[in-house]
Amino acid sequence: MSSNPTPNEILSELTQAAEKQWQALQNPAVPVIYVGHATCGRAAGSQETIDGFKDALEEKGLEAEIITVGCLGHCYAEPLVTIHYPGFPPLMYQKVGAGEARVLVNSFIQGGEDPCFEYLLGALEPNDTFPTLMDYPRYLYEKRVIMDQCGLIDPHSLDHYLAVGGYQSLAKVLEKGDKWVVEEIKSAHLRGRGGAGFPAGIKWDIARQAEKTPKVVICNGDEGDPGAYMDRTLMESNPHQVLEGLAIAALAIGASRAVLYIRAEYPLAVSTIEQAIAAAKECNLLGDRILGTDFSLEVSVFQGSGAFVCGEETALIQSIQGNRGMPRYRPPYPAVEGLDGLPTVINNVKTLSTVPAIVRKGSHWFRNIGTEKTPGTAIFSVVGDVEYAGLVEVPMGVSLEHLIFEVCGGIKDGKPFKAVQIGGPSGGCLPESELSTPIDFDSLRQAGAMMGSGGMVVMNDETCMVEVARYFIDFTQHESCGKCTFCRVGTRHLLEILKGLTKGEGSDDDIAELQTLGEEIIKGSLCSLGKTAPNPVLTTLRFFKDEYLAHYREHRCPALMCRDLIAYYIDLETCARGCDACVACCPTEAIFTTSNRKKAIDQEKCVKCGECVYACPPEYDAVRKVSPPEMVPDQGIKPLDKEEEENNE
Numbered sequence: 315m316s317s318n319p320t321p322n323e324i325l326s327e328l329t330q331a332a333e334k335q336w337q338a339l340q341n342p343a344v345p346v347i348y349v350g351h352a353t354c355g356r357a358a359g360s361q362e363t364i365d366g367f368k369d370a371l372e373e374k375g376l377e378a379e380i381i382t383v384g385c386l387g388h389c390y391a392e393p394l395v396t397i398h399y400p401g402f403p404p405l406m407y408q409k410v411g412a413g414e415a416r417v418l419v420n421s422f423i424q425g426g427e428d429p430c431f432e433y434l435l436g437a438l439e440p441n442d443t444f445p446t447l448m449d450y451p452r453y454l455y456e457k458r459v460i461m462d463q464c465g466l467i468d469p470h471s472l473d474h475y476l477a478v479g480g481y482q483s484l485a486k487v488l489e490k491g492d493k494w495v496v497e498e499i500k501s502a503h504l505r506g507r508g509g510a511g512f513p514a515g516i517k518w519d520i521a522r523q524a525e526k527t528p529k530v531v532i533c534n535g536d537e538g539d540p541g542a543y544m545d546r547t548l549m550e551s552n553p554h555q556v557l558e559g560l561a562i563a564a565l566a567i568g569a570s571r572a573v574l575y576i577r578a579e580y581p582l583a584v585s586t587i588e589q590a591i592a593a594a595k596e597c598n599l600l601g602d603r604i605l606g607t608d609f610s611l612e613v614s615v616f617q618g619s620g621a622f623v624c625g626e627e628t629a630l631i632q633s634i635q636g637n638r639g640m641p642r643y644r645p646p647y648p649a650v651e652g653l654d655g656l657p658t659v660i661n662n663v664k665t666l667s668t669v670p671a672i673v674r675k676g677s678h679w680f681r682n683i684g685t686e687k688t689p690g691t692a693i694f695s696v697v698g699d700v701e702y703a704g705l706v707e708v709p710m711g712v713s714l715e716h717l718i719f720e721v722c723g724g725i726k727d728g729k730p731f732k733a734v735q736i737g738g739p740s741g742g743c744l745p746e747s748e749l750s751t752p753i754d755f756d757s758l759r760q761a762g763a764m765m766g767s768g769g770m771v772v773m774n775d776e777t778c779m780v781e782v783a784r785y786f787i788d789f790t791q792h793e794s795c796g797k798c799t800f801c802r803v804g805t806r807h808l809l810e811i812l813k814g815l816t817k818g819e820g821s822d823d824d825i826a827e828l829q830t831l832g833e834e835i836i837k838g839s840l841c842s843l844g845k846t847a848p849n850p851v852l853t854t855l856r857f858f859k860d861e862y863l864a865h866y867r868e869h870r871c872p873a874l875m876c877r878d879l880i881a882y883y884i885d886l887e888t889c890a891r892g893c894d895a896c897v898a899c900c901p902t903e904a905i906f907t908t909s910n911r912k913k914a915i916d917q918e919k920c921v922k923c924g925e926c927v928y929a930c931p932p933e934y935d936a937v938r939k940v941s942p943p944e945m946v947p948d949q950g951i952k953p954l955d956k957e958e959e960e961n962n963e
């Protein structure tokens with residue numbers, strides 16, 4: 315190395331050992347077992363899987379290396395395990411519990427004889443023997459830019475990140491300078507992934523040119539949308555990528571302080587990021603005089619207390635300053651006057667995670683992915699009634715239909731599609747007729763939905779859209795900070811009307827009120843919480859008005875979901891004489907034996923939990939659900955009298 319080594323030269327020194335170690339892992343001498351151990355893997359039991367492997371290996375006296383990795387996004391298949399047995403391509407297995415781990419050790423790891431096709435998802439590399447993951451649409455149609463390494467590297471190993479090209483973009487920017495990187499990000503047309511889609515390069519430029527110093531960069535990892543977990547996954551699965559993007563943003567605007575705002579309900583993300591900060595500091599990739607230059611960056615984590623509104627950038631700043639998280643009027647925007655009055659760039663986790671790839675591969679490469687107005691990829695957490703739920707990264711511009719039906723395998727159990735709710739709690743609900751809508755900020759907004767931060771709930775025909783609107787308004791109403799009257803009182807009023815409708819109460823005036831009040835709340839609210847909160851109501855009114863009308867005009871819930879408007883009864887034609895399967899499951903003892911030893915439901919006692927539907931053996935399938943409740947037929951049944959009961963026993 316020269317006496318005044320460049321950042322690239324210092325980084326190469328660090329990377330050499332990491333690459334050697336990585337190469338050894340690619341051609342292992344002993345079997346290597348990779349276990350997905352992010353939050354979704356843990357929820358599915360990955361710790362038991364790890365213990366299962368350890369116990370079985372110990373019992374057999376076998377040698378193997380176990381490495382924990384993050385989340386690959388295929389949450390429907392967790393716990394996910396990849397086994398790289400010497401001489402075989404790396405093989406990925408799905409739903410591996412402790413029992414399956416034991417079988418894999420006994421059949422495969424001990425001698426490599428039987429690769430257990432019954433649990434196999436596919437090989438990670440092309441080969442002549444095994445199907446590869448690319449044979450499945452779920453893998454084939456994805457375009458991995460941000461999640462490229464998620465589930466493949468150990469998030470707690472800085473060496474793994476270095477070996478796959480980590481921190482090279484930071485070294486490049488340290489040599490090329492702040493102006494260069496701002497222009498590169500501008501030229502890439504990278505739009506913020508936190509919801510609003512504001513161009514990151516322009517935001518950076520405003521902060522860079524602001525006179526006040528010192529400057530601050532904040533990574534927004536609040537992610538309060540119910541059902542969304544993209545940012546959590548990125549922080550848990552590839553924390554150094556987030557930190558590298560954060561350091562580049564800081565360098566671009568001349569900031570000396572960086573804060574990661576992560577909600578306290580994400581303890582694994584917090585500890586993974588904290589561990590990554592410490593490792594990067596130790597190797598002079600963060601902290602003082604990074605990679606031998608004049609650039610220093612103090613990085614810390616701030617844990618948010620879980621209020622949805624604290625994800626809004628001005629409320630987030632208040633929260634860090636120790637105040638109640640309430641949005642304020644903008645301008646001034648944080649890029650000019652943010653944390654402690656200093657110029658502050660706030661970017662989403664996904665936005666920052668995209669930056670290293672753009673710097674490494676160039677803005678031209680990035681612009682070739684996605685659409686002209688929104689280049690790059692979108693990550694969605696696709697949940698609900700979809701076959702392959704999980705995190706999906708696709709190029710911007712693909713249609714909703716492609717995402718739901720091709721990539722995610724369509725609706726579970728072959729049921730009909732009803733609607734998709736996109737963009738978090740304030741997103742709109744779109745019906746089948748809108749499925750050709752391309753996924754990008756502008757097209758979704760035009761359709762009445764929004765990108766938001768990427769939450770997507772897919773619903774089948776058993777979902778009541780009035781209840782869906784009530785559920786989301788209930789959430790936003792609770793989360794309103796209370797500053798604006800329209801948001802605070804208006805959403806409460808919407809909620810009261812919706813609650814009434816789900817009970818069959820309401821009038822034509824209520825429907826008109828939902829519409830006009832929804833529009834007024836949008837106009838009269840300060841921040842996007844209030845400005846978007848009525849979306850679920852307005853879109854369900856627009857696309858599913860018949861369902862609203864059925865609730866109050868016919869006291870009927872067409873989707874058979876609203877409890878006050880449904881009832882259960884047992885079809886005596888199909889009920890099996892003497893079968894007791896449903897009796898034990900009923901929490902209110904509402905099911906009684908009839909005089910002909912079949913079962914019936916006492917409507918007075920039934921709380922409509924639906925447990926008996928699942929308890930009834932499929933070959934009888936005798937429990938019926940109807941709406942309105944008056945549809946329960948009068949079957950002229952009565953409970954057994956005492957004598958009959960005794961004879962029955």
Ligand SMILES: Cc1cc2nc3c(=O)[nH]c(=O)nc-3n(C[C@H](O)[C@H](O)[C@H](O)COP(=O)(O)O)c2cc1C
Binds near residue numbers: 511534537623665
């Ligand atoms: C109620 C509300 C909640 C928000 N929550 C988040 C969040 O959890 N994460 C996020 O990145 N942005 C969130 N935003 C958007 C932020 O205000 C801000 O636009 C974003 O962090 C900027 O980053 P970007 O330019 O990279 O998108 C929220 C906005 C509102 C109105």
Ligand code: SF4
Binds near residue numbers: 641799801840845
């Ligand atoms: S719109 Fe709602 S959440 Fe936003 S500032 Fe006003 S009251 Fe608070």
Ligand code: SF4
Binds near residue numbers: 905921926
């Ligand atoms: S729906 Fe629930 S409460 Fe009603 S009869 Fe069935 S199990 Fe009992």
